[in-house]
Amino acid sequence: MLASAWKYRGFVAESIRRDLRTRYAGSVLGAAWQLLSPLALIAIYTIVFSQVMRARLPGLDDQYAYAVFVCAGLLPWNMFAEILLRSQGMFVEHANLLKKSSFPRICLPAIVVGGAVANFLIVYGVFLALLMLAGRSAGFATLYAIVPIFLLVLIAAGIGVLLGLTHVFFRDVGQAIGIVLQLVFWLTPIIYPLTVLPSGYAAWIARNPLTPIFRSLQEVFVSGVVPSTPPLAPALAAGLAVCAVAWWAFRAQAPFVVDEL
Numbered sequence: 001m002l003a004s005a006w007k008y009r010g011f012v013a014e015s016i017r018r019d020l021r022t023r024y025a026g027s028v029l030g031a032a033w034q035l036l037s038p039l040a041l042i043a044i045y046t047i048v049f050s051q052v053m054r055a056r057l058p059g060l061d062d063q064y065a066y067a068v069f070v071c072a073g074l075l076p077w078n079m080f081a082e083i084l085l086r087s088q089g090m091f092v093e094h095a096n097l098l099k100k101s102s103f104p105r106i107c108l109p110a111i112v113v114g115g116a117v118a119n120f121l122i123v124y125g126v127f128l129a130l131l132m133l134a135g136r137s138a139g140f141a142t143l144y145a146i147v148p149i150f151l152l153v154l155i156a157a158g159i160g161v162l163l164g165l166t167h168v169f170f171r172d173v174g175q176a177i178g179i180v181l182q183l184v185f186w187l188t189p190i191i192y193p194l195t196v197l198p199s200g201y202a203a204w205i206a207r208n209p210l211t212p213i214f215r216s217l218q219e220v221f222v223s224g225v226v227p228s229t230p231p232l233a234p235a236l237a238a239g240l241a242v243c244a245v246a247w248w249a250f251r252a253q254a255p256f257v258v259d260e261l
Contacts, residue, residue: 012111079153088177131221151235159242165250184210190214
């Protein structure tokens with residue numbers, strides 16, 4: 001299957017480019033919205049949390065630290081959520097392609113994940129540029145962010161394939177995914193540091209495989225150092241496990257998916 005995806009890499013790349021273009025098709029500013037949207041988002045976070053709410057991180061007397069903390073977590077979360085939301089309907093929405101025997105089905109997850117990652121890289125590039133302009137660049141520690149972001153994509157890709165397969169047989173998945181994402185969002189320390197929670201709650205939140213990913217990203221951009229803790233081994237194990245299950249389910253259910261569609 002992976003060989004098929006590589007064989008059709010040109011088709012995948014062109015599909016991703018077409019997806020990015022059609023997002024703003026017909027608008028006056030066109031592709032400029034890919035820069036304006038993240039700029040507006042980051043500006044809103046900064047103004048609201050730094051100036052209006054005057055939120056502060058525990059132990060840091062820095063008016064902009066919390067805004068950086070929030071952006072470092074929310075921007076990757078948006079990518080994670082986009083992959084899951086688009087994945088749950090990818091097989092149903094492309095039923096006509098799946099019914100063609102020559103079409104490599106693995107291309108659909110690749111297109112969804114690739115499109116979300118491409119959009120995220122644009123947004124995160126704006127974020128990094130603003131940090132540099134503000135004199136808050138994390139320097140070489142920024143390179144470390146590749147590791148937790150990769151793990152986040154790995155987990156999202158595996159869950160996304162499972163959601164897409166399940167949605168073919170149980171259409172309630174499309175209705176439930178939004179609720180589940182909201183629950184997972186609040187059970188992950190994205191807009192709050194783990195240290196502000198009571199110890200009992202913090203211990204449970206720390207068991208979330210997504211927790212070390214977002215804590216690592218936030219530590220990189222707030223403190224400008226490669227985090228020694230928390231370890232990313234649980235996130236790696238979760239990513240490999242969910243991808244293995246997704247791979248098995250994909251191979252086992254592919255013939256039945258076409259019949260169901």
